[in-house]
Amino acid sequence: SKGKIITVVGSGLIGRSWAMVFLSGGYRVQIYDSQPGQASRAIAEIRKQVEELQNAQMLRGNLSATEQLSLLSSHDDLSQALEGAFFVQECVFEDLQAKQTVFQSVESHVGEDTILSSSTSCLMPSNVFSLVQNPKRCIISHPVNPPYYVRLVELVPHPETLPTAMDMAFELMTEVGQAPVRLRKEIDGFALNRVQYAIIAECWRLVKDNVISVKDIDLVMSEGLGMRYAFIGPVETMHLNAPNGLEDYLGRYRDGIRRVLSSFGPIPEFDGEAAARINKEICELIPSDQEHLSARRERRDQLLMGLAKLKK
Ligand code: NAD
Numbered sequence: 001s002k003g004k005i006i007t008v009v010g011s012g013l014i015g016r017s018w019a020m021v022f023l024s025g026g027y028r029v030q031i032y033d034s035q036p037g038q039a040s041r042a043i044a045e046i047r048k049q050v051e052e053l054q055n056a057q058m059l060r061g062n063l064s065a066t067e068q069l070s071l072l073s074s075h076d077d078l079s080q081a082l083e084g085a086f087f088v089q090e091c092v093f094e095d096l097q098a099k100q101t102v103f104q105s106v107e108s109h110v111g112e113d114t115i116l117s118s119s120t121s122c123l124m125p126s127n128v129f130s131l132v133q134n135p136k137r138c139i140i141s142h143p144v145n146p147p148y149y150v151r152l153v154e155l156v157p158h159p160e161t162l163p164t165a166m167d168m169a170f171e172l173m174t175e176v177g178q179a180p181v182r183l184r185k186e187i188d189g190f191a192l193n194r195v196q197y198a199i200i201a202e203c204w205r206l207v208k209d210n211v212i213s214v215k216d217i218d219l220v221m222s223e224g225l226g227m228r229y230a231f232i233g234p235v236e237t238m239h240l241n242a243p244n245g246l247e248d249y250l251g252r253y254r255d256g257i258r259r260v261l262s263s264f265g266p267i268p269e270f271d272g273e274a275a276a277r278i279n280k281e282i283c284e285l286i287p288s289d290q291e292h293l294s295a296r297r298e299r300r301d302q303l304l305m306g307l308a309k310l311k312k
Contacts (some may be wrong), residue, residue, distance in 0.1 A: 001026040001175065007085040008032070009078070011042035014119050015091035017147045019046055020090075023068040024061030024131060025176030031074045032081035034092070039074035046072065053148075058305055060148070082109045087172060089141065091119045096127055103138070104131045115165055119140045120219075121193065125186050135160045137291040139169050142190055149304040151179040154190045187300055201268055208274040208282075214281040230307060 006022045008015045011033040019029045019042070033039040047069055054065040061068065076079035082088065088106055092098050103116055110116075116138045118128050129138040140156040147153075153173045157166055166182060173180035183190060189197065203217045212220075228237060233247070242249035268274070286292055 003028065004086055005030060005084040006087045006089060007082050009088060009090045009106065010034075010092035010119075011039045011074070012091065012093075012144060014145070014147070015089075016042050016046055016049075017145075018089050018091060018119070018143065019072065020050060020148055021060070021176050021178060023050070023071055024059070024063070025172075026061065026063055026071070027176070028071045029073070030081045030083070030085065031072070032076070032078050033074075036212070038077055039076060043072060043074045047296060056305075058309070078105060078312045079109045080276060082106060085110060085114055087115045087117065087169075089117050094121060094123070096123055098129050099123065100131045103129060107132050107134070113137065115139065115168055117169060119143060122189065124188065125156055125161070129158050136162045137165045139165055140190075141169055141173065142192070144192065146301060146304070147178070149301065149308045151177065151308070152192065153180045154183060154192055155180050156183045156186055156190055159186070181200075202264065202276070204268045204270065205265060205272075207278055208268065214278060230311070 005028045007030045008019050008022070008058050009032050011019070015031065015033070019031055021141075023046075024031050031039045031042055033042065050059065050065045050068055053059040084301060085151060088110065089098060090102055090106070092102055093309045097118065099118060103118070112134065114137065114183075116129070116132065118138075119142065120128055120140055121142060125135075125138065125140050127138065129135045135158045138158045140154070142154040142156065144150040144152050147185055155166060155173070170180045170182065174283045181191070185196070199221070203221075206212050207214055207217055232240070236295055238249045239246045242252055288295055
């Protein structure tokens with residue numbers, strides 16, 4: 001990573017987190033934001049966080065806070081911010097047109113070999129990169145919030161993305177301590193949100209149909225499934241949960257799984273009386289004012305920090 005430059009375009013929540021991840025790997029990070037002054041505010045915020053992490057002995061990488069911060073710069077001019085970059089991580093608003101325009105202008109300022117990477121959560125690569133001349137070096141690197149503690153990155157190719165571009169992104173993410181996974185082709189929701197939405201849908205149905213309370217369905221995940229999912233996935237779970245592995249598991253449970261799945265019912269509306277009732281129930285547990293939400297977010301990040309330590 002010595003001396004190599006990564007440009008982060010868009011310095012909100014995710015742009016700042018990416019900057020911290022890349023700094024921890026020893027990369028030079030040049031931040032650009034279209035809102036004047038926002039990139040320098042991002043630097044002040046990153047400085048504060050990196051110093052706090054060092055004090056808590058949670059700073060990632062081999063460099064000290066001061067060394068990492070010396071690699072960081074902010075720019076109000078896009079072409080300046082892109083100077084010398086071998087990798088560009090886009091983190092602007094989740095708006096297709098904004099991203100298309102950003103990549104069009106980014107492409108006009110960088111060489112053929114620079115990898116163009118988007119943080120989009122829900123947009124498809126073939127749409128995000130539709131105005132780019134050379135989509136062979138374009139990729140989506142979808143992080144999970146907060147990326148500093150939750151290391152998964154979903155790498156999703158455009159139909160024309162070269163395998164070498166995927167490999168490069170994979171190596172970079174691994175080097176800076178993230179946990180990249182490769183999707184072989186684009187699909188709506190990528191992998192993480194498809195799984196997440198399946199879970200949300202069934203939790204919603206169970207509460208909506210008065211089978212269980214909001215508090216208890218959340219405990220089903222946090223005290224049950226979540227305990228193992230922090231370390232092993234659903235396929236390994238199946239493999240370990242029968243004496244002779246996956247085939248044995250299927251022999252025992254196939255019919256039961258199919259029977260239960262066939263009772264799931266239609267996609268919930270996430271609206272109307274059920275939404276009002278579920279909102280009321282969660283707000284009795286955690287009021288939706290900024291003070292309570294921030295306190296719970298802080299608690300979440302503290303716990304994730306501990307878990308990240310444990311997983312190392
Ligand atoms: P945010 O609103 O916090 O930040 C967006 C930043 O982009 C702002 O600072 C804004 O000034 C800047 N911006 C807007 N248009 C720009 C342009 N044309 N050029 C340069 N900068 C521009 O948003 P966020 O939560 O950081 O999300 C950024 C991206 O990351 C989105 O695509 C989002 O879907 C994705 N993402 C977010 C999360 C999450 O949990 N927040 C998780 C994974 C991925």
